[in-house]
Amino acid sequence: MPAPVYLDHSATTPVRAEVFAAMEPFYGPKFGNPSSMHRWGREARAALDEARERLAAALGAHPDEIVFTSGGTEADNLAILGVWRLLREKGKRAVVTTPIEHKAILAATHQAGHEGAEERMLAVDGAGLVRDESFDALVREDAAVCSVMWVNNEIGTVQPIAQMAEKARAHGVIFHTDAVQAFGHVPVSAKTAAFDILSVSGHKIGAPKGIGAIYIRRGTFVEPMQFGGSQNRGVRPGTENVAAAVGLARAAELAVEELDTEMPKLERMRDYLQKELETRIPDAVVNGAGAPRAPHILNISVPRTDSESMLMALDMAGVACSSGSACQSGTVDPSHVLEAIGVPRELAIAAVRMSLGSLTTDACIERVVQLFPALISKARRLAGVAS
Amino acid sequence: MTRERVLVAMSGGVDSSVAAALLVEQGYDVIGATMKLFCYGDEVPDRPCCSLDSIDDARRVCERLGVPHYVLNMEDAFGRDVLQNFVDEYARGRTPIPCVRCNSFTKFRDLLHKADALDAQWIATGHYARAVGGELLRGLDPAKDQSYFLWGIDRAVVSRMLLPVGALTKAETRARARALGLNVVAEKPESQDICFVPGGDHTVVLAKHLASGDAALSRGPILLSDGRRVGEHEGFARFTIGQRKGLPGGYAVPMFVTAIRPEERAVVIGPREELLGRGIIAREMNWLVSEEPEVGAQVEVQIRHHARPARAEIVRVEGDEIELALDEAVSAISPGQSLVIYSGERVLGGGVIEAGMAAGAARVRLPIFAA
Numbered sequence: 069m070p071a072p073v074y075l076d077h078s079a080t081t082p083v084r085a086e087v088f089a090a091m092e093p094f095y096g097p098k099f100g101n102p103s104s105m106h107r108w109g110r111e112a113r114a115a116l117d118e119a120r121e122r123l124a125a126a127l128g129a130h131p132d133e134i135v136f137t138s139g140g141t142e143a144d145n146l147a148i149l150g151v152w153r154l155l156r157e158k159g160k161r162a163v164v165t166t167p168i169e170h171k172a173i174l175a176a177t178h179q180a181g182h183e184g185a186e187e188r189m190l191a192v193d194g195a196g197l198v199r200d201e202s203f204d205a206l207v208r209e210d211a212a213v214c215s216v217m218w219v220n221n222e223i224g225t226v227q228p229i230a231q232m233a234e235k236a237r238a239h240g241v242i243f244h245t246d247a248v249q250a251f252g253h254v255p256v257s258a259k260t261a262a263f264d265i266l267s268v269s270g271h272k273i274g275a276p277k278g279i280g281a282i283y284i285r286r287g288t289f290v291e292p293m294q295f296g297g298s299q300n301r302g303v304r305p306g307t308e309n310v311a312a313a314v315g316l317a318r319a320a321e322l323a324v325e326e327l328d329t330e331m332p333k334l335e336r337m338r339d340y341l342q343k344e345l346e347t348r349i350p351d352a353v354v355n356g357a358g359a360p361r362a363p364h365i366l367n368i369s370v371p372r373t374d375s376e377s378m379l380m381a382l383d384m385a386g387v388a389c390s391s392g393s394a395c396q397s398g399t400v401d402p403s404h405v406l407e408a409i410g411v412p413r414e415l416a417i418a419a420v421r422m423s424l425g426s427l428t429t430d431a432c433i434e435r436v437v438q439l440f441p442a443l444i445s446k447a448r449r450l451a452g453v454a455s
Numbered sequence: 456m457t458r459e460r461v462l463v464a465m466s467g468g469v470d471s472s473v474a475a476a477l478l479v480e481q482g483y484d485v486i487g488a489t490m491k492l493f494c495y496g497d498e499v500p501d502r503p504c505c506s507l508d509s510i511d512d513a514r515r516v517c518e519r520l521g522v523p524h525y526v527l528n529m530e531d532a533f534g535r536d537v538l539q540n541f542v543d544e545y546a547r548g549r550t551p552i553p554c555v556r557c558n559s560f561t562k563f564r565d566l567l568h569k570a571d572a573l574d575a576q577w578i579a580t581g582h583y584a585r586a587v588g589g590e591l592l593r594g595l596d597p598a599k600d601q602s603y604f605l606w607g608i609d610r611a612v613v614s615r616m617l618l619p620v621g622a623l624t625k626a627e628t629r630a631r632a633r634a635l636g637l638n639v640v641a642e643k644p645e646s647q648d649i650c651f652v653p654g655g656d657h658t659v660v661l662a663k664h665l666a667s668g669d670a671a672l673s674r675g676p677i678l679l680s681d682g683r684r685v686g687e688h689e690g691f692a693r694f695t696i697g698q699r700k701g702l703p704g705g706y707a708v709p710m711f712v713t714a715i716r717p718e719e720r721a722v723v724i725g726p727r728e729e730l731l732g733r734g735i736i737a738r739e740m741n742w743l744v745s746e747e748p749e750v751g752a753q754v755e756v757q758i759r760h761h762a763r764p765a766r767a768e769i770v771r772v773e774g775d776e777i778e779l780a781l782d783e784a785v786s787a788i789s790p791g792q793s794l795v796i797y798s799g800e801r802v803l804g805g806g807v808i809e810a811g812m813a814a815g816a817a818r819v820r821l822p823i824f825a826a
Contacts (some may be wrong), residue, residue: 272575376525376527376528376569377569377572377573378572379570380525380572380573381572381573384486384573384574401528446572447572450568450572
């Protein structure tokens with residue numbers, strides 16, 4: 069069998085060699101606790117401070133605006149619930165978000181709802197873009213926080229975050245963006261966009277799982293979700309994961325350095341893949357087309373097929389894709405994102421997400437260009453027999 | 456040589472786990488699949504029930520065997536073909552066997568389509584039955600034989616089935632599980648309940664799916680066969696033919712449910728003799744052999760799981776409907792249950808019981824009974 073093809077970089081990515089090398093000493097001699105006063109502690113503290121500075125630089129931020137977390141989900145929860153719990157005391161009564169967010173945002177918003185918040189859902193168009201009139205109607209002075217995902221993890225839609233952040237600020241609403249899929253794929257900087265809070269995750273950009281960060285702009289405050297020591301100025305107590313923080317900082321630097329070379333490359337490969345698949349499967353539908361799209365995601369539905377069977381057949385042939393966000397059990401359920409942008413059910417259950425990244429080569433793409441249409445026609449032949 | 460591929464339906468229980476392990480041992484290219492058939496947790500919003508213990512167990516077994524494992528979401532089809540029928544049948548005063556329809560439609564039709572998509576020539580389960588030479592046979596362990604539940608599958612599918620534990624006893628299966636190191640599942644207790652009726656109270660499922668106030672779960676009369684009203688019940692769907700539990704007492708002999716009349720919401724009771732029937736009409740007949748038995752053929756029939764086979768003659772076949780005359784009366788022929796026709800250990804076919812007829816009905820005057 070030909071070499072396996074990994075087209076699921078939006079699910080996770082391999083740890084980069086440079087990142088692994090940067091982390092390694094902290095699993096060896098540099099094992100100190102950054103809160104200790106002795107030389108081991110100082111060594112770890114220095115590494116952590118430096119990691120914070122380097123991640124801040126990569127995000128166009130000040131080091132004191134960075135808090136390391138366990139990942140994107142924790143950062144998202146801190147953003148929604150941390151702001152809501154603080155501002156409900158001040159008369160704010162709503163949390164605003166979109167129906168195409170990651171479950172971490174949607175579930176945190178529901179939790180705020182249980183705690184008395186009004187949950188406001190912004191309307192999106194057929195490509196996943198938030199509708200201006202809906203934003204203007206729902207992002208009002210009485211909202212505590214508004215959260216909009218910068219790049220959608222399933223269909224790649226890029227929202228005009230800078231513009232939304234400005235509008236939210238004008239109404240005194242804290243603006244958060246989940247940039248887990250955006251960072252490393254589109255330019256993300258606190259200098260050029262006025263978001264107040266932003267979430268990033270390590271394992272989507274070549275750092276390990278279990279590390280992420282939240283950017284909290286100076287002057288913006290969140291209530292902690294957990295309590296303990298004074299690490300991260302009390303916003304996120306607990307002994308810091310020094311090695312992983314160093315890894316995240318290194319991965320972030322590399323992502324920013326390579327943005328201008330890597331993204332055009334991924335975009336070229338993605339566009340070629342899309343064009344070839346559209347040519348070979350004329351009734352294929354690209355979900356999220358028609359809006360600005362991140363360069364690494366292709367979400368495609370072919371009528372009269374189903375994701376579950378396609379993903380298994382692809383897996384058996386050595387090609388890893390997904391249907392959207394992965395569920396714990398591994399079942400394939402119709403995506404809430406596709407449902408929200410109005411994709412008909414028969415297409416939603418057929419969606420396959422291919423996400424490109426560091427492991428993707430032209431040969432990988434060519435293999436999928438050959439394989440995918442063959443699997444599709446086989447699936448349709450079988451569906452024809454079955455019905 | 457490329458190994459032959461088999462898709463194994465894995466419930467997370469000991470039987471299907473051992474089935475998968477045996478197939479790996481026999482050199483097959485095994486793919487494990489667990490079907491997610493219904494949702495336990497729809498009362499918890501945005502918290503889909505996606506880490507059921509049984510799915511986890513099946514996955515652990517596959518990880519141990521070094522084979523891929525997939526979870527297949529078959530909720531829609533299962534809801535339509537099995538769950539809805541289960542509810543409808545009870546609402547009609549009948550006693551359905553959802554496992555039969557699950558085998559006929561969900562496992563050996565819908566799952567087979569997934570096998571096709573994966574180029575798997577074979578489909579396997581942990582049933583105690585055997586598929587030999589394109590025919591379905593009883594499992595070797597008479598105490599565990601599950602062939603009764605498999606009559607409804609398409610005949611062409613039998614030649615693609617692998618039923619590795621059908622040649623084992625339950626004790627042997629457990630011993631194999633232990634020997635294979637499948638500790639996760641080896642000592643699991645036997646599941647007795649219908650999978651979507653945890654706790655065994657089917658009325659909970661009915662109440663969830665029927666409109667409130669549906670006749671099936673509403674008060675109605677308990678009658679004797681002569682029409683006398685002797686009490687009330689809280690819904691005929693709580694009863695099945697042959698049931699004693701929940702009936703009024705005070706009779707000289709034990710009383711049983713002998714009929715359910717949904718149009719009157721009535722449950723009819725009577726002594727043991729009134730349960731006896733010598734004729735059976737079944738529908739949805741499906742044959743698993745190439746030469747279908749004709750009118751006049753002598754066969755063995757089973758009208759419930761674990762019942763002793765009874766001798767009978769086929770007296771009428773019309774389309775997918777069949778009528779049989781039993782040599783000796785049998786007790787509690789229940790509409791909705793399965794009639795399975797055997798010849799020794801071969802399963803010839805089966806259908807869904809439409810009606811049982813007491814001795815003295817028209818058909819019973821046929822010559823065979825005079826002889």
